[in-house]
Amino acid sequence: MISIDRDSPSRDDVRLLLSEHLADMYATSPAESVHALDHSALTAPSITFWTAREDGSLLGCGALKLLASPTGPSMHGEIKSMRTTATARGRGVATLMLGHILEDARTRNLECVYVETGTEDYFAPARRLYARHGFTECPPFADYVLDPNSIFMELRLQRPTPGT
Structure with a gap:
């Protein structure tokens, strides 16, 4: 059974997966268009980090970063x-x-969740995943700027109706 739990991005197996992730990002995108975070940046207080594991074996990871609001x-x-x-x-x-x-x-x-991903074919599966879950293209958000190597997507979250 696959379980998803909060975890530390500093664990050895997670660091290895994140290093592989960064290496792939730099291999497929120009350096100025790589927005992936290393394991130390993922420990910021504004970020919640999870791993997916099966019988203790790492299968994947993901994080949610709260965006600053003035x-x-x-x-x-x-x-x-x-x-x-x-x-x-x-x-x-x-x-x-x-x-x-x-x-x-x-x-x-949260009212909205955003994601930035690449335009190259390498990122097509990610773009399809987000689109299948209702994400649509949007302008750059937070500190991002227009970049021909980036696609910005958003998902407006439905607020629960009181009493449901």
Whole structure:
């Protein structure tokens, strides 16, 4: 059974997966267009980090970064560091992780969740995953700027109706 739990990005197996993720990002995108975070950046207080594991074996990871708001508490978040291991690909781990992150965002009453991903063919599976879950293209958000190597996507979250 696959379980998704809060975890430390500093664990050895997670650091290895995140290093692989960064290496792939730099191999497929110009350096100025790489927005992936290393394990130390993922320990920031504004970031919640999870791993997916089966019988203790790492299958993937993902994070939710709360975006700063100049007018008060953050009502928006950004998905960061979504990655599955090579052996876990095609098993639905990314779908499970995305669902977990979105449920956490809803629990926090976030209004919108954003993601930045690449335009290259390498990123097509990620773009399809987000689109299948209702994400649509949007302008750059937070500190991002227009970049021909980036696609920005958003998902407006439904607020629960009182009494439901």
